Amino acid sequence: MPTLSSMSEPDQGRWFEPLRAILDRSHLWTPDDVTRSVNAALAGLGMRVRIWLIDYEQVLLRALPEPGRETPEPVPIDGSLAGRAFSRVVSVPAGEDGRRRWWVPMVDGTDRLGVIEFATPADADGDERLVRNCEMITGLIGHLIATITQRGDALETARRSRPMSPASELLWRLLPPLTASTDRVVTSAVLEPSYEVGGDGFDYSIDDTTASLLILDAVGHGLRAGLACAVTLAAVRAARLAGGGLYEQARAADAALLEQFPDSRFATAVLAELDLGSGRLRYINAGHPAPLLLRGGRLVRELSAGRRMPLGLDDAAVEIAEETLEPEDRLLFYTDGVTEARARDGDRFGLSRLVDLVRQHEAAGLPAPETLRRLAHAVLDHQVGPPADDATLMLVQWSTPAALNTVPGAGTTTREDQDG
Amino acid sequence: MMDPFLTVTTTIVGERATVLSATGEIDGDSRKILGEAADAAIAAGQHRLVIDLTGVTFCDSGGLSLFVELHRRITALGGELRLAGLREMVATVVRATNLDRLLLLYPTVDEAVEASRHAG
Numbered sequence: 001m002p003t004l005s006s007m008s009e010p011d012q013g014r015w016f017e018p019l020r021a022i023l024d025r026s027h028l029w030t031p032d033d034v035t036r037s038v039n040a041a042l043a044g045l046g047m048r049v050r051i052w053l054i055d056y057e058q059v060l061l062r063a064l065p066e067p068g069r070e071t072p073e074p075v076p077i078d079g080s081l082a083g084r085a086f087s088r089v090v091s092v093p094a095g096e097d098g099r100r101r102w103w104v105p106m107v108d109g110t111d112r113l114g115v116i117e118f119a120t121p122a123d124a125d126g127d128e129r130l131v132r133n134c135e136m137i138t139g140l141i142g143h144l145i146a147t148i149t150q151r152g153d154a155l156e157t158a159r160r161s162r163p164m165s166p167a168s169e170l171l172w173r174l175l176p177p178l179t180a181s182t183d184r185v186v187t188s189a190v191l192e193p194s195y196e197v198g199g200d201g202f203d204y205s206i207d208d209t210t211a212s213l214l215i216l217d218a219v220g221h222g223l224r225a226g227l228a229c230a231v232t233l234a235a236v237r238a239a240r241l242a243g244g245g246l247y248e249q250a251r252a253a254d255a256a257l258l259e260q261f262p263d264s265r266f267a268t269a270v271l272a273e274l275d276l277g278s279g280r281l282r283y284i285n286a287g288h289p290a291p292l293l294l295r296g297g298r299l300v301r302e303l304s305a306g307r308r309m310p311l312g313l314d315d316a317a318v319e320i321a322e323e324t325l326e327p328e329d330r331l332l333f334y335t336d337g338v339t340e341a342r343a344r345d346g347d348r349f350g351l352s353r354l355v356d357l358v359r360q361h362e363a364a365g366l367p368a369p370e371t372l373r374r375l376a377h378a379v380l381d382h383q384v385g386p387p388a389d390d391a392t393l394m395l396v397q398w399s400t401p402a403a404l405n406t407v408p409g410a411g412t413t414t415r416e417d418q419d420g
Numbered sequence: 421m422m423d424p425f426l427t428v429t430t431t432i433v434g435e436r437a438t439v440l441s442a443t444g445e446i447d448g449d450s451r452k453i454l455g456e457a458a459d460a461a462i463a464a465g466q467h468r469l470v471i472d473l474t475g476v477t478f479c480d481s482g483g484l485s486l487f488v489e490l491h492r493r494i495t496a497l498g499g500e501l502r503l504a505g506l507r508e509m510v511a512t513v514v515r516a517t518n519l520d521r522l523l524l525l526y527p528t529v530d531e532a533v534e535a536s537r538h539a540g
Contacts, residue, residue, distance in 0.1 A: 045468035219485040220448050268481070268517055287517035309518045336516075355485065389480075 015133050018042050019140060026144045027072075031154030035066040038141060046121040051106070053139065054083060055115040056172075056194040058373045061086060061114055064158050077373075085115045087370045089408050093129045102131055104138045108146035110186065110406035111177035112369055114401045115140060117136055124203075128220040135409045144231045146177075160195070167226030174233055176203060179369045181403040184276045185211050188368040188406075190376040192337075193387050199225030199267065200335050200390035201233050205240065207274055212240055214249075215333040215394050216269035216311070217288065228265040231256050232311055236271065240255045246271045246284050250311060257312030266312035270333055279325035279398060284318055288313045289339065290349075293323065294330040297359035331396040332358060336387035337379075352380075367405045368395050368413075426450035428457040438466040439529060443475030444452035448482030458490050467499025468539065470532040474505035479513055487523055498522065500539055504532035 012258040021041035060074035077083035085103035094101040102118040116138045145392040179188040189202045199218030212369045218228035239252035272283035287310035290302035306321030341349040361371040404410045426444035491501045505524040526532035
């Protein structure tokens with residue numbers, strides 16, 4: 001963890017004014033104003049920033065336009081220092097022109113938003129102190145950017161490489177952040193194709209004692225599927241927030257779908273609750289691919305119990321299944337668009353490929369969201385042309401080290417590893 | 421997917437069963453071809469339907485939801501929907517979604533027709 005002792009050193013106080021200036025100004029920020037006002041606040045320290053946001057497909061970092069400055073070309077995640085900072089959630093130095101540059105990962109909580117590029121004076125504080133302060137500034141900006149995303153369109157358009165379908169537009173506004181972590185657990189998800197998602201969705205709620213989890217796949221494609229997904233998400237959430245358990249959540253979704261979709265639109269889903277103290281997992285599987293229990297990089301088993309018919313089919317007969325996790329276990333939820341993705345020769349992506357990739361990425365020490373980003377791209381790369389179906393993955397790690405691995409500054413800044 | 425490849429022929433077998441024989445792939449697009457054939461049979465008062473899936477090589481959730489929809493409509497009319505001759509691929513999809521708890525499945529069309537004859 002970053003050392004708090006550095007905060008007490010006398011010149012640490014000079015970082016206070018920029019923080020206050022950024023926070024004060026942020027109440028009235030427009031997207032155009034973000035970089036400009038941050039740079040005005042940092043001018044006294046002789047520093048400049050450029051803010052880069054991750055695109056929806058998680059391929060390129062795209063610079064947030066700053067009035068009066070040229071907007072640079074997007075930078076790929078794969079093979080760049082900026083991408084390394086993003087993917088590993090770790091600050092990466094890049095010397096240039098006698099000045100020091102740092103790529104600092106920008107998150108909201110632990111949801112990866114992008115990176116901030118800092119240009120700092122060559123004679124600035126020692127690297128370690130400097131980068132901790134850059135991470136502090138970045139932490140504030142990440143939270144503030146997340147709060148103003150819906151104030152104007154420009155932060156959204158800056159993240160998009162192309163227009164989004166109405167179904168995707170609907171869905172992204174409904175979903176929680178892709179990644180969330182607490183001391184005990186990290187949950188992370190990814191959806192493809194990000195600009196044309198149809199009926200896939202996910203949800204989670206983490207409190208002190210329990211992680212509530214949902215993955216779902218509503219029948220069909222396009223906006224009709226998106227609407228069925230939206231109805232399911234809303235019904236499950238409403239039941240959960242009213243204190244309902246897994247059974248009540250599933251029945252609430254049944255009732256809402258039956259009422260709204262007389263043509264038998266249904267949604268397959270897994271609803272689960274993980275007790276964060278004991279590791280006890282309770283789940284219902286409504287006609288969905290069985291979640292995978294992974295331990296030490298290996299598939300322990302598919303969680304194939306607790307079965308009922310898909311949500312929307314008025315199935316009152318259900319037994320809630322139970323499983324006990326061991327510390328460090330991973331749960332992988334997925335929709336059939338993942339395993340069914342077909343290569344030109346008809347070869348399906350399949351389960352063993354999926355498990356093998358998780359094992360590789362785990363061995364490389366990747367944070368959960370980065371494992372999922374790479375899995376999603378492997379699925380896309382496997383198939384020819386546009387995906388035939390939505391592919392969604394959600395990885396849940398009951399692990400404090402895995403949770404810390406998603407926090408900027410929790411490790412060292414120059415962590416060595418085998419791949420970028 | 422752009423070119424739905426599904427054909428359906430309707431045969432009335434005796435008094436009490438109408439067989440819709442599907443050949444090809446049933447997905448979110450092509451399902452309307454089977455749906456229209458079923459609509460026509462239902463409109464003609466034929467409420468004991470057998471869908472012959474012997475010639476169906478692929479079925480996705482769009483096809484499954486059509487089966488569920490037809491099951492509901494026909495049941496509400498006092499009739500019955502039966503599915504017959506599912507290939508392994510199609511049977512797997514039905515089982516994976518637990519819809520074998522709802523839909524009436526038969527190994528062959530003959531068995532489905534026979535069951536229709538004795539029903540109700």
